[in-house]
Amino acid sequence: MKRPLSVLALLLSCNALPVGAAGLAAELVDGQGQPLVNAVLSLKGVGASTHNEPAIMDQRDKQFVPSVLAVRSGTAVKFPNSDDIRHHVYSFSPTKRFELRLYKGTPSEPVLFDKPGVVVLGCNIHDWMVGYVYVTDDPWFAVSDAQGRLILDGLPAGSYQVTLWHPQLQNMLPLNAGSLDVPAAGLSQRFPLQLAGGAVAPAAPKPSAFGEAFRKAASEVQP
Known part of the structure; x- marks a missing residue:
């Protein structure tokens, strides 16, 4: 809504x-x-537009890259890990709940984002890592x-x-x-745009940013 x-x-x-x-x-x-x-x-x-090609959200230097990814509903997203350490990616967001357990390289299967909404991502090992997948039905x-x-x-x-x-x-x-x-x-x-707390550089999140993002996601209203 x-x-x-x-x-x-x-x-x-x-x-x-x-x-x-x-x-x-x-x-x-x-x-x-x-x-x-x-x-x-x-x-x-x-x-209409052709934004349904597969998308990628990488992990580099213990950050999601890009930190904000916009995709169309029905898009499969790959989550490669370009770091030399393992990451554990997951989301509790109602739009898409998923988990990619400790891994290096690229998981064999991408994650399908099949309905519109905001998906907040985190890493179970590095709790300052926060990423966002914005899923939309809009063609452009x-x-x-x-x-x-x-x-x-x-x-x-x-x-x-x-x-x-x-x-x-x-x-x-x-x-x-x-x-x-x-x-x-x-x-x-x-x-x-007037932001709730001002623009924040995504490359330097606060230690509590991960928990705060998931608190918001738990009560979010889907677009």
């Missing part, structure tokens, strides 16, 4: 962003106007980079419903950001 937008999510023009024809160039920023990394933007509307989606930017190429012109998500949003619930008209020439747009 999507929650109506109750925080800053005004859609402002951003002339500094490059954009090609039939596409969206988006910049996501926090309440102070700083670039927001690992924010997910998804669109529902015209056409992307995750912002370190500059808060993302690009959706090949987007047909038309009207779209916009959904935004970030791990630091209130209760980790996705936000309905209203509608967006994308012209045939493409569009540049800025999306400000």
